[in-house]
Amino acid sequence: KAGVTQTPRYLIKTRGQQVTLSCSPISGHRSVSWYQQTPGQGLQFLFEYFSETQRNKGNFPGRFSGRQFSNSRSEMNVSTLELGDSALYLCASSRAISGRDEQYFGPGTRLTVT
Amino acid sequence: KQEVTQIPAALSVPEGENLVLNCSFTDSAIYNLQWFRQDPGKGLTSLLLIQSSQREQTSGRLNASLDKSSGRSTLYIAASQPGDSATYLCAPIPSGGGADGLTFGKGTHLIIQP
Numbered sequence: 001k002a003g004v005t006q007t008p009r010y011l012i013k014t015r016g017q018q019v020t021l022s023c024s025p026i027s028g029h030r031s032v033s034w035y036q037q038t039p040g041q042g043l044q045f046l047f048e049y050f051s052e053t054q055r056n057k058g059n060f061p062g063r064f065s066g067r068q069f070s071n072s073r074s075e076m077n078v079s080t081l082e083l084g085d086s087a088l089y090l091c092a093s094s095r096a097i098s099g100r101d102e103q104y105f106g107p108g109t110r111l112t113v114t
Numbered sequence: 115k116q117e118v119t120q121i122p123a124a125l126s127v128p129e130g131e132n133l134v135l136n137c138s139f140t141d142s143a144i145y146n147l148q149w150f151r152q153d154p155g156k157g158l159t160s161l162l163l164i165q166s167s168q169r170e171q172t173s174g175r176l177n178a179s180l181d182k183s184s185g186r187s188t189l190y191i192a193a194s195q196p197g198d199s200a201t202y203l204c205a206p207i208p209s210g211g212g213a214d215g216l217t218f219g220k221g222t223h224l225i226i227q228p
Contacts, residue, residue: 004157033215043203045215058215090157092216100145100207103216105158 002027004093004106012112018079021109025072025093031055032074033103034066037088049074050097078111086113116141116208120219128227129196135189135222137204142185144206149178149189151200152221158203162189166209194226 005024013019025032033056034046045058049068066076072093078085088108094101117140127133137147146165150158164171164180164187171178177190187204201223205216 006157035215042220043216043218045217048215056215088155092158102160102163103148103205104160105150107157108155110155 004091004104006089006091006106006109008109009107010110010112012114013081014114015081015083017081018077019081019111021076021078021089021091021111023074023076023091023093023106025074025091026104029093029095029104030072031094031097031101032068032072033092033094034074034076035090035092036060037090037108038086043090046076048097055097081113083113086111115214116206116217118204118206118217118219120202120204120222122222123220124223124225126225126227127194129194131194133191133194133224135191135202135224137187137189137206137219139185139187139204139206139217141206141208142182143209144182145209147178147180147187147204147206148216149176149187150203150205152203153200161202196226196228199224199226 007022031050033048037043048056052068063079068074090108092103092105094103119138121136148163149161152158162171162178175192180187201221203221
């Protein structure tokens, strides 16, 4: 069974640009969550999607948005990039909503904003 | 809001030793708890999931225990190997649902010396 995949693995962007990250969950998983990981703040929850609907959202500005498609694949978009958005972005998938099942993480997308 | 503390923050030991990593959480109303490992620059790998009705879960050389009433979980690593070197993270999942996603501790950075 294939694991969670994320593309691209590495990105370099300039301040003010926007970026879209993609996450393909494990087959059969309907929940996709996104996390930001930085050395200073650790792992922080961005949002969760289940059956194409955003179910939960963390404390991040509106520049961070996402969506989920009917095949459960999810995209995350960050507009007007800031230097502080440089981080490892991780997505996790599970069968059930809101952490009620084992979470499986992808390898992450390393975003560098210059 | 759930807060997670992991002790020790860092640990460096020679291979072959048995290790104990500690995780404490402030809200004992949890549904389950998951342990992960993270290699530098990589995603999280799920190690063990302990459901709230369980007290222990084992996988190979790993054994995790859970004491909900005291808000503690312990990860025991037997006969440590250099390949065990990684950061270990615990994440309790609240019973009321994961509206805030998974809450992670800062992790225990483990180095096993050959």
